[in-house]
Amino acid sequence: MAKKNKQESKLKELGLKVLKDVEKIRNPNITIPVRALSNVIFNKKSKTLELGNKKSKRFFFNVAHAKKFLQTIEVASVSKNLLNEEKHASLRDVFYMMKRTIPGTSVNIVDEQSESDNVIEDLELLTGDSREQLNINANKNGSIVGKVTIEDAGDTIRWDKLGSGGWSIPSNVEDIKFKSVNAKYILYMEKAAVWERLNEDRFWEKHKCILISSQGQTTRGIRRLLQRLYEEYKLPIYVLTDYDAYGFYIYSVIKYGSINLAHASERLAIPGVKFLGISSNDIEKYDLKKHFIKLKDHDISRLKQLAEYSWFKDNKQWQKEFKTMRQYGSKAEIQALSSRGITFISEKYLPEKIKNKDFID
C-alpha cells in the first residue's frame, strides 16, 4: 500500500483543511484553478497546453457553491476509499458510488455523470495527481507489441510473445514496471487493422520498434503509456493516421494535449512526437489521388479550426498541410496504400519514410 501513501496523505490534507475551517468557525472553502477555455494557454516553451493562473474559491456556505463543494469532498472520500482498498473504479462506477441522497433530504449528491466527472478533474488539480493515480480509471482500449518485457499485477509479460493479438492495454498504466525495452522507436497508429497488418508482417521485429494502436480515440491509458516510454526510454514516437482532419487532430492531442484535459498535459502531452503520415507529400509520391474521398462541410470547418490553433498558427509545415488538403478538397485513408499491394505499407512506405526522416513536426 506504500506507493499510494502520497496520494492518500494529500486527500487527508484536503479533509483536514476543511475540518480546520469548521473548527475555526470559518466558511469552509477550497481553492481550485479555473478549468475553462479562458484559462487554457499554450506554453510555447514546453510546447503543451496548460492552465493559466486564474483560480476560484468554492465555499460551503454559498447557495451557488454548496452542492459542488459537497461533491468535491465526496469524490475525495470515494478516491480515498479506493486507495485504502487498493481497488480501481471507472468514471461510471464513481458516478454510481456518489449517486445517493444527501442524508435527511431527497436531493442526490450527483444526478448526472458529468457532475462526478467534473469534480474528479477538480480533484486532479487539488491533489496534483492524475485520476489514474487516484485509482479512477479511464477507458480500456488498444493493443501493443514489441521487444519489451514488463511487470504488471504480479506477472512478467513479454510483449514479443503474444501471437497475433498482442497485449491488451489496460485503462491504467501507472503501476507497470518496464524490465527491458529493446526498441529504437514507437509507431502509434489510429487503426487496429493497420496494427494487425504490421504485426502479421512482424514489422516490430524487423525494424526493432514498438507498435501501438487504439481503435478510434486515443485513450488516456495509451497516451500515458506513450509518454512513459518516451520519457523513461527516450524513444521517438511516430504517429500514423488517415489523411484527414480527424487524423491530424489525433496527432495534435498526443503531442500538445487536449483543451478539456489541459490541466493534465504534464502527464499526457508528448511534445517530441512526430507525424509520419499520411501527408500531402505521400499523396503525390505514392499516387493516392485516385483514392481521394471528397471533403464534407464538417471536414472543412475542422481544418479551419486546426489552422487557427495557437500551436499550429506559426507552424509553416502544418499550415501547408491544411492548405493543400483544402485545395485538394479531398481526404484519403491509410488503407489506400493496400491498393499498391498488401505489404506495401510494411515493405516500402514505412521503411522509406522513416529512413528519409520524412516527418512533420
Place this chain on the structure above:
Amino acid sequence: MAKKNKQESKLKELGLKVLKDVEKIRNPNITIPVRALSNVIFNKKSKTLELGNKKSKRFFFNVAHAKKFLQTIEVASVSKNLLNEEKHASLRDVFYMMKRTIPGTSVNIVDEQSESDNVIEDLELLTGDSREQLNINANKNGSIVGKVTIEDAGDTIRWDKLGSGGWSIPSNVEDIKFKSVNAKYILYMEKAAVWERLNEDRFWEKHKCILISSQGQTTRGIRRLLQRLYEEYKLPIYVLTDYDAYGFYIYSVIKYGSINLAHASERLAIPGVKFLGISSNDIEKYDLKKHFIKLKDHDISRLKQLAEYSWFKDNKQWQKEFKTMRQYGSKAEIQALSSRGITFISEKYLPEKIKNKDFID
C-alpha cells in the same frame, strides 16, 4: 501452407467452373443463395438463424449482372492471392485492393466498400468458408483472461499471466490452438470497465472461469472465439450486459446469430448461451430502481422489435422481460451495482446468480 489448401482449391474450382463455361461457349454464371430477409429463417431445431433455399444465378452476359459477376470473380482472386501469400487483409484493405479501373475503361470494379463487403459475403456462401478462413479479417476488439494456454503465430501464450491488461483478441481466431483450458464456464461482458473490475478482483482465478469483454459490439473474432471454446470444451457461456434493449440484443446475436450474417450462423451462433443479467429480477432483488434511466422512444421501439423476433416470440421468460421493462418505463446500467460497493459484483452478485443458476435461456 497446407492448412489453407482446402480454401484455395475451392476458389480454384470456382475459377475452373467459369473457365469451362467460356470454353463450352456458355454464358458464364455462378449460383448463389439469396441473402435477404425474405430468405432468412429461424431454424427451431438448431435454434439459429439460417438461410432458406432460395438461390439466384449471376450471369456474365447480362447487363444487370455483369459488374457483380466481375466483382465476385475479382474478390475470389484477391482471396486466393492472400491465401497464397499467407497474409490477411481487413475488409477495408480488400476494398482498396479491388478498387481499380476495368482495363480499357474508366469504370471502377468497385466504388464503395459496401460492394466489396457484399461479394465477400457471397464468397463465403460460394465456398462454404467464413471470410476469416479466406484470410479476410473483421474488426479487432476485446480482451480475455483465464487459466488457458494457447498457441498462436508461433507463440505459447498463457491467458493467466497477462497482468491487468489481458490478451488482446485478434480479429481472426481460426488458427489459434488451445493447449490447455482450465475453466468451468465463460463470462462474456459487454463492458471493458466491468472486465477490469473482475480482473482486478481475480474473479477468473477464484471461480475458475474465462472472462471476455468487447467494448460495444461483439466482433466476429469474439463470437468465433466464444463458439470455439463452447464447442471444443463444452464450456457454458453466460452473458452479462446492461439492463436495456441493446444488452438483450447483444445476447440475441451471440446466441442465435444476426440477420445480415444469417449465412454464417453455423460458424458464429451459439445456441447454448445463457443470459445472466441484468434481469428484471435483479432490479428488484438488488434494489436498483433508484438508478433507473427513463426509456427513450427508440428503446421502446427496439423492445417491440425484439418481442416480435420469431426466436423470442414463444419464449415466456423473455416476453416477461420485455413486458416488465416497458412497464418500468426504465432501463439500468450494470455499473449501478457499484452503488452497493465496488466489489459487490464480484463478491455477491455474480457468485449468487451463478450458484442459483439464475439465468434466462
